[in-house]
Amino acid sequence: MGGTEHLTVDRHGATLVLTMNRPEAKNALSLPLLVGLYDGWLEADADDTVRSVVLTGAGGDFCAGMDLKALAGKGMEGDAYRDRLKADPDLHWKAMLRHHRPRKPVIAAVEGYCVAGGTEILQGTDIRIAGEGATFGLFEVRRGLFPIGGSTVRLPRQIPRTHALEMLLTGRPYGAGEAARIGLVGRVVPDGTALEAALETAERINACGPLAVEAVKASVYETAGLTETEGLAAELERGWPVFDTADAKEGARAFAEKRAPVYRRA
Template sequence: MSVQGRVAIITLNRPQAMNAISMQMRADLRETLEAFRRDPEIGAAVLTGSGEKAFSSGMDLREFAQINADMPVAEMKRFRWAQAEGIAAFDKPIIAAINGVAIGGGFELALLCDLVFAAESASFAFAEIKRGLMPGNGGTQRLSRRIGQARALEIILTGRSVSADEALALGIVEYVVPQAELLAKAVALAAEMAAQAPVAVRSAKAAIQRGAELSLNDGIRLEQDLAAFLYTTEDATEGPRAFLEKRAPVWRGR
């Protein structure tokens, strides 16, 4: 991982295994995200993979087979539930920069992020069905909510690969860029978000994400509550003052 200004860059770094997600990687990712979530100097994050071949090839199947060889089904369910990556709890903007293949759990990591950049050579697949399995960390739910039930069914039940251009057309990703520009483009957008008032950014993200699970009336009520809360912050006073004084605001994050 590294930091550029107020943007944390988190890299899945197992290139020899196509950045397959091991239990140690999951633990490290959770801890890293929690540290950046609490760090007032970090305003946004970018998640990418090491190398140009793979963002992540998904779960480390060899390790998974060893761990679950004698584990009862009920315990396996509890185990998987307890091993969430932590992206869903990250309340600052997080952008995925997909530098290669995103398969299975790698695809699920991308879907957890707020926005997705993909290199022109990137591709996406849920291949679990070809191994007698299915996505088990939110893939069926997040993909269907993102692109619709019929399209999600077709992609998941065939296990086929989706190119970057098709992913853009379907709405799986927001941007497709040349490989050489991928990280810079993702970091630039993250930096633009990180430059805004921290409490306002986190509140607006919460309104959008939580509101998506509510009725329109309840979502508007949530928005009003969060907007009213922001009026009590120091940053809400600083923003208009800086505008009137024709200078850049100095955010306090409170």
């Protein structure tokens, strides 16, 4: 498994857990963190034994966004990784899920601060679980900045436009309860239990047919910008091949035999 000094990688069964690990800075984005994130997404995609990914943060926070001290000219940590950024100038956008979509489901486990770039990364995840004390928001306009991690495009597609514009234009903080009410997160749990809840959700996903899970995720995103007629046609193209897999036959057989299915990605 990979990882850097600011991003740890662990396995929990078939789940890859990526932990943003810069707690002294509320996991503000650094070059080692971004490189570790991108490598984690690639590792999850390449390893067929990984069926889901959980993204979380160390020290009671998710991510406080870009390191504003670095942006002010004091330099971003991680000179040893600059060759990676030079080789792939798009790496930071891929790390933040702006220009990369993992084929495995990604579950965010949020505690504490998930603001600015943290809320932008959140929009690239599939399922979001937050501790009740979590804080969300896009603070960029308060600093004269632009939320260029994708929020002006993604947020109005994920929550009602009036809520998206209020979040984008006021830069105010949102508590977990309000974030759930407007649809930014799916579930709120007691503080300190978001990771546990995310891992439980991941286990439910892991018990399903992996080819089916990945096809369903792909279909949801592929059809998002299509008309209903176009989307339904694309869904058939993505969905019908799943019925011809050995895993589909195993699922039906296991149901008939009243046992847990054993899926082999075949």
